[in-house]
Amino acid sequence: MLRYLCGVDIGATNITVSIADINGFRSRVLQLTNRIGDELTVPKQVISLITICCERGGVDLSDIERIGISSAGPFRRIDGMIELESPNICGGLSGVEGRLPNDWRRIPLERYLEDRLPPLKIANDAVSGAKAERMFGAGKGVNNLVYVTWSTGIGTGAYVDGHLISGKNGNAPHGGHIHLLDGGARCGCGERGHLEGLSSGMAIGRSYGGGSTAEDVFRMYRRGDPEAVEIVHDAARHFGRGLASINALLDTELFMIGGSVFQNNADILLPLIKKEMEGSFSVLSDGVEIVPAVLGRYLGDIAGLSLVMDEDWIEAWAEKEPWVQGVETVIIE
Amino acid sequence: MLRYLCGVDIGATNITVSIADINGFRSRVLQLTNRIGDELTVPKQVISLITICCERGGVDLSDIERIGISSAGPFRRIDGMIELESPNICGGLSGVEGRLPNDWRRIPLERYLEDRLPPLKIANDAVSGAKAERMFGAGKGVNNLVYVTWSTGIGTGAYVDGHLISGKNGNAPHGGHIHLLDGGARCGCGERGHLEGLSSGMAIGRSYGGGSTAEDVFRMYRRGDPEAVEIVHDAARHFGRGLASINALLDTELFMIGGSVFQNNADILLPLIKKEMEGSFSVLSDGVEIVPAVLGRYLGDIAGLSLVMDEDWIEAWAEKEPWVQGVETVIIE
Structure with a gap:
């Protein structure tokens, strides 16, 4: 049976989710980051996109082993859980009134997701980007x-x-x-x-x-x-x-x-x-x-995936370079 | 038999050398950094001060197990050996003509010393300072x-x-x-x-x-x-x-x-x-x-020593805090 991993890239502009197996990408979806609503808007959007991406890839959520989340920062660890405190997403932190359409000061990202999803790891997007470019790029x-x-x-x-x-x-x-x-x-x-x-x-x-x-x-x-x-x-x-x-x-x-x-x-x-x-x-x-950098438009996906990949998977991907062929990206309105 | 370590602190203003055993400092000497002469002036001064410090402490150079050298930087590694390229010591790097009384561009510190002294380790003075303050401070x-x-x-x-x-x-x-x-x-x-x-x-x-x-x-x-x-x-x-x-x-x-x-x-x-x-x-x-920081005037000595201390020695010093009592410092003209 194939094992599946999920990579999530949370940016101030877009959120991208991809499902992959050891041979390459299976499905990929992208949506503008929703910055309107309450502080759970972004975590809920992540879950919704993972669900859609699973459907597109013909994969059951319960068959995903691990999820790697690469996110814009900065973070704060509260009781060991990562909260997102990004001034480009949280309007309450931007220091400029009305710059963003919300007044969030923090997003309890890890706490909300860890109860509702397979095991996950979160890292800053450029940190996981460094990991991905060192692994494959x-x-x-x-x-x-x-x-x-x-x-x-x-x-x-x-x-x-x-x-x-x-x-x-x-x-x-x-x-x-x-x-x-x-x-x-x-x-x-x-x-x-x-x-x-x-x-x-x-x-x-x-x-x-x-x-x-x-x-x-x-x-x-x-x-x-x-x-x-x-x-x-x-x-x-x-x-x-x-x-x-x-x-x-x-x-x-x-x-x-x-x-x-x-x-x-x-x-x-x-x-x-x-x-x-x-x-x-x-x-x-x-x-x-x-x-x-060389991983181009798939860097965010690979960055997320790199957080949860095993050695055998890394070797397989280094050889196959699935980001060269890529995968159809479905844009969610 | 007591084991001996030597700590060296190379600054732009002073060079300090101390000899220590597991109970505390035995001897300590200090001299203004000599910035006149050829590129080997500083390494030669270090050897001369170690020799004097050994004499003062009644220790044979051959009985010193290891030497830890904490030095102003920056460094460059040439074939794995640390060279000193500090604009505060090397006049040829300062970017301001006549600021220092020499035209050195590099000091082959590790290469010169390693042939002439017991086994040694060199680190930037603030890096080893961080090590010392985390160990004891x-x-x-x-x-x-x-x-x-x-x-x-x-x-x-x-x-x-x-x-x-x-x-x-x-x-x-x-x-x-x-x-x-x-x-x-x-x-x-x-x-x-x-x-x-x-x-x-x-x-x-x-x-x-x-x-x-x-x-x-x-x-x-x-x-x-x-x-x-x-x-x-x-x-x-x-x-x-x-x-x-x-x-x-x-x-x-x-x-x-x-x-x-x-x-x-x-x-x-x-x-x-x-x-x-x-x-x-x-x-x-x-x-x-x-x-x-709390180690005060002995920080440079302990910084050097921290590079070459064993676990048993670290425990003993953490308990005895020999820097509190200190040691007579002989100023070499």
Whole structure:
């Protein structure tokens, strides 16, 4: 009998669920993250999507061995259970009135799910992203590495001395909230001068104004619009300085960069951030590599699954690379 | 027969060597760090001080089992051997012509010493400081902690998930060189806006000008001198923001602060940095404790020794606390 695992990716924009067996993905569903309702809205949505994904894959929920959940953070451990306290999902934490359509301050994610689902593990999405990229992607065999997702927000996950670091609440290394400036643009968390507030996709769009998205700004950049050029160069400069600070603290060998902002614009961004890193204190930065992450659009799914995979499964997937073929994704309205 | 260990502390200002047995310290010598000569000046000085310390303690060099060396960084591992590349010792790295009386770019510390001495281990001074404070001091039993030395420079060492982090060259977490400002005062490494360049003892003295030391500035602070007050408040604010960034990346439980600048002025500095930490993104900073380190003037010695101590020795020292009674320190001219 085949064994099944489930991978969940909770982002501020989308939630993705996939069911997999040792041969590859069986089914995959995606839905916009519902941020309207009470504090259980997101956990209930996760259960609903897992149920739909099981139906699509022809798998009984009770036949799923384990569930790995990769989620935007930060977290707080309450009595050992992970609560979600993300300013990009919880309106009560964002520090800016009316930015999100709810006033949540915490989501009791683990407590609600663990009573209702097969055994599960939860980790920060960039932490599990680092795990997935080290298992199957750009970081194979590297003992000191950092995965950075450069997307709507900015998240980081890291191995140091071969150990996937977690910290007291599972938030290490929460690179989006390091200080780079005294003052500067406001971050989603309400503070000014954070890496995420200066360089994230949201920050890039907002800098241009007029309801622009990061995608709009990069389109204008490619047309030579001087304001877009300045905004992108500033964002890349702060991002590179952020990497230099993260490297100072983690003494890493390799940065793997993923996330939509980077993936769609690596041709522009990679040379800019490499230049910034090369210009920083050379005793620390010499020889540090910066490369694109390689698992692409399935990284979130594999990140979740990587939390609960056995050795035999890891070997099989490393050989078959099921993310290359992929799977039909059903978008749930 | 008694077993002997030797602890060495290499700082930019002083080198200290102590010989110890399971009952406590036997002898201790201290000399200003010699920064004049060729690249072997410091390793040769270490050997000379170990020899003198052995004589003083009535111990034969060949009877020393192991040597633990706690040194200012950063390091670079060349063929597995640690080289010292500290801009506070190596004039060729400082980025400011004539700041130091030599043009060294690297000191082949481990390679030179390992052929000439009993078996030895080398670690960054704040990393081994974290180890010592967790073994015997303010961090007993804590799995996520950061030791920060606030002295001529600023150094950091950390346990994450119960593991003393090291990184590819043994530099993690090199907190003195994280960016806090775009621009600002120049750090010893030549870059601007680093924590060490903004808040170290050297930075505090230099901000006041006229060849002042940090000690001078704190004396003026206590007399109510408005410029000294502003300089100290700025340094403390940046230091607190630095701790918040380090906490964002390491998700720690406890900061233990030592070093001469802090130890002599904890009454002024501790409230200021606590206030800064409390004002930062609360989901990450809530519940993080900031306390003074407790091993005081023997921290460097114990840091070195902690690298090479056995379990039985650790238990004996934890009980006897030989640093309380101390030992006569012979100052070598």
